[in-house]
Structures are given as structure tokens and as C-alpha cells.
Amino acid sequence: MAATTPALSAAETRGFWKSLRGREALSFYLFIAPWTLGLLAFILGPIVASLVLGFTRYDVILPAAPRRRLPPRYHVILPAKWIGLENFQDLFADPLFRISLGNTVYIVLTAVPLGMVISFLIALLLNQKVRGMAAYRTGYFIPSIVPAVASAALWLYLLQPQWGLVNGFLDLFGIKGPTWLASTTWSKPSIIMLMVWASGGTMIIYLAGLQDIPETLYEAASIDGASWLRQLVHVTIPLMTPTIFFTLVMGIIGTFQVFSVVFVLTDGMGGPLNSTLVYLIYVYRNAFVFFRMGYASALSLILFLLILVLTLANVRFAGSWVYSEVEME
């Protein structure tokens, strides 16, 4: 601070860097230097660029066809051209923009609450000193650490209409299973099923939250004669609202960005008939298949704004249902 004010003479400035505080500041800058370099080059710079790119036409052309087979290092990037709001006008007239946004919202609205409710129920049951709790916990958690590409490959097999395990199971009840990923009706539920299967991380967060609730509260409630259900409604759930809120916010942010599993399940196409064309796959196709970088950037900006607004809205409305110890005092 003192070092930067012009009132100081050069000698005094040199004095600051030699002083104990100056040397401390110097080590601070040196210690953060490698990380700061990465931050500027790969995060902050690109963030600023992303704000501009959406307003440009920025196409990449390949000097020779066929376009996909050529090593990308030979791409020619045309100079960016400022076109104002043209990308955004195109975007709102683009049916695939609406379809991909609709598909993503559909998946967010189903997979997030479903994953949360199931994780919460499992965590509740596991929190009650069940015998074999460690084994159960591991069993529920393990699918969530399976790499996305591998779990999608696995579900390709499970959902295979003829020999797949899912239809085999349904067959036990005399139900003829659908064709899942080949059906426009069942392709999205297939993805949702996979996502719920992999939601063990949420369960672990809930379990940790449940274990933080002081035992004394339950003792007091049961002395008051509160039933299991009333304890759940009046003690457990209110005290869990901060954790539920956190998983809700993170779940929405994460699910809007679903990409890898859908890419693997549909060979990168978002099919059949665009029924699983999620937003980031559409961004990817525009950026890296059609090489319309400006348009893809505009799409990215819209999604970022959407996530930002939803997160802020979530935080804004949190006060009405999220329990906070600070407010209680």
C-alpha cells in the first residue's frame, strides 16, 4: 500500500521492499505467481474473451475436406468479425437452441429432485445405526466414482433392448421393456436413471449433515413425545435445509452442464431425433464440428447467464426456507 503511493521517494520504496513487511509481501507475490499466471492465461483471459466472442462471427475453416479427419493443428482461424447481436437473433430463431434448452431443463427438473429425494431417504435410513452400515454406504456410493464414460458404456449394455439387464428385470414382471436409448420417449428417462444411479455423492453429503445434528435435540423431542415422523419434520428436515440447499444449487449447476454421459450414450449426436440433444452437446457441435466459434460462444453465454440467474434466485429465496442459526439468535 505504502509502496505504491507516489509521495514516496525511490529510496523509500526500495526501503519498503527491504523492510520485514516488504519482504513478506514479496514472498506473497512469489508464492502465488505460478498460480496467478495460470489464472490470467487460462481463466481470467478466456472469461473476458468469452464476453466478446459471443458478439462476433469467428469461424474456423479447414483448408481441405474431409473436415473431421484432418488433424486440428491445420485449422485456419479466420479473423473475428464484430456482428453485434446477430448471433443472439439467430439463436432465438434456431429450433435446435430451443430443443436443446428444453431437453436440458427437462433433465434438470427431473434428475435433480429425484437424485436428492432418493439420496436423502437412503441417508436417513443409513443414519440410524443400521447393522452393515459401512457396507451399505460403500454400495450406494461406489457408482458415483465410476468414470462418466465407463458408466455410460455400462448403461449402454444394461439398456440394450434384447439382452440388457433392465429389460430382463422388467421381463420378470411380464413387462416388455421399451427400446430405451432408441426411443424418443425413453431416451431422456434412460439418462435420468443413470444420473440417479450415480448420485451417491449427494447421499454422502446428507449423511455427514445428519450426523452433525446434535443427539440432544432428538432426546428432547422424544421426551416431548414427538413421533419419528414429527422428529423428521420438525428437527431433521429444518436442520438439514442448509445442506439440502447446497446440494440443490450444486445439482442445478452441475446438471445443466451434463455432457459426457449423453455424448457416449448417443455417439455425440444427442439422438434419436434430437431427443437427448442437451445444451452442451449443441455448444460442442457448433464449436468443434461446425467450427462456428462465435455462435457457440453466444450459446455458452446464454447458458452461463441462465445458471447465474438461477443460482442468484436460489440464494435470494433461500431465506424463506433455509434454516440459519444466525437468524435464530
Add this chain to the structure above:
Amino acid sequence: MATETQVQPAPAVAGVQPRSLRGRSGLMAAFRHLILLPGVVFFVIPLVFMVSTSLKALRQIALFPPELIPNPVIWLNYPEVFHYAPMHLYFVNTLFLVVPAIFGAIFTSSLAAYAFARLRAPGKKLIFYILLSTMMVPAFVTMIPTYILFAKLRWVGGFKPLVIPYLMGSAFYVFLLRQFFLTIPRELEDAAFIDGSSRLRTFTGIIMPLAKPVLATVTIFAFMASWNEYMGPLIYLSNKKQYVLSLGLQVFTQVNRQEWGLLMAASSMMVAPVILLFFFAQKHFVTGITMSGLKG
């Protein structure tokens, strides 16, 4: 609430409760298992069948009902996978991503985290706010601009875009490690300073050994993130010899769609190291998840 309850005739309640509680809790426990057991089967059985199917010939896979334990066990799928996809190369290539990512998490990030936790400097607060806000920006926002940057640097088609940024650490790890460093008492370092130790020596000699548990957690984070990383390799790698496991497996699913035995063998090869690591470091997986939960 607790003060009100003291008024109630507690002894009478206590006399009644134990018996009824025990009877009910026995029933409740049975009920819990009744829900938990089928549930856990639903979660685990797909993985069991991944391994089981990888040990079957196509003829056995088409059987209905499917065999849980293949009869006979066919190992042939595993060597056969290498016929279509050089998994050993993919494995080594994945390590090219994993090792720099762990380096970035442990060294670059913790160095910055230590500075944020301990050292005073003009502008520190502002830089910390920038750190916090970049943590909120999803990765897809920077994806296209960084691609253009790397294309201009002529890095596309090689490993550099997947290695160099990760060497520089990440805001999330810096934040996580800073939170931990703040809990280490300052006295430990002060003693070292009196002995004439430098900042860097104190950091490597005193702070880092104390931070082993959190460094293990961060290492697991970095390992999992780069082992699973798919979008980056998809965008930047074009030569089949450079593929990492995630990209290799995805291309494999596209090419050998109906060869379920081979596909499950290839998937098992990608999953096995993760499961193995999980059983060795279960505690760090769990603390990692709950720690990221603490942010909120």
C-alpha cells in the same frame, strides 16, 4: 425447548420407553433392511454385471436369464480388447494428464494457498475475491476461448492443452488448502523463524508435513478429475495413439457397439484402478466430498 421438558414428569416416561422402543426398533431395523437391501442391489448389480459380462463369450451374454457368474469363465475378452484399442497406450497417456494435475494441486496450489493463509501483502484481499469469483464460473465458459488460444499457439493436437493449465493449479484447490492451513497454529512456524528458517523452508518443512491428510484428499480430487476428464481430450486429441482412457473407451463404444464382452472388459479396465484406489483411500474420498460440501 429443552428447558420446557424439565417440567414434565420424566421418570414415568423413562420407565415406559425402553421396552416399547426395543420392540419397535427391532421392527424398524428389519424394515430398514427391507428397503436398503434391494436398493443397494440396484446400485451395485450393474457393476457386478460389468465384470461378469466381461468374462463371457457373446453366446453366454445372449442367455436369458443372464448368468451372474459366467460358466465357463472366458478371459479372452481382455487380450482381445488390445486387438482393437491399445489400452496400455491409453493408460500411459492418461498418466500424462494425471501426474501434472496432481503436481498442480499439491505444489502450485498449496504454495498459493499458504500465501493466502499466512502472508500479508497489498492487494491480497482483491486477489482473493477474484479467486472466489472464478470458482463460480463453470468450465464451459472458458472452453472456446482457451481452444482458440491453444489453436493460435499451435498446441491443438497434442498434450500441452491438457497438461500446462493443470500444472498451474486451480482456485478450488487453493481455497480448500487455504482453509486447512488457517487451522494450523502459527506458533509452530514462529519457532522455526526464530531458528532462522526461511519462508519456503518453513512451508516445505513444517506446513506440508502437517497438511498430509488434506493433501491426500486434494490428490484424490485431482486424480479423479483428470482420470475422468473427457471433454478436453475430445477437443484436443486427434491422433489415436494419443488417446486417453476416457476418449479411447468412448471411441471403442462407437466402433464395437454390439461386442458387449469386449466393451465391458475395456470399461472394467478403466474402472478397476478407481475402485482399487477407493478401497485404499476410502476416508479421503468421503472427506473430499464433505469438504467440498462445506463451501456452502
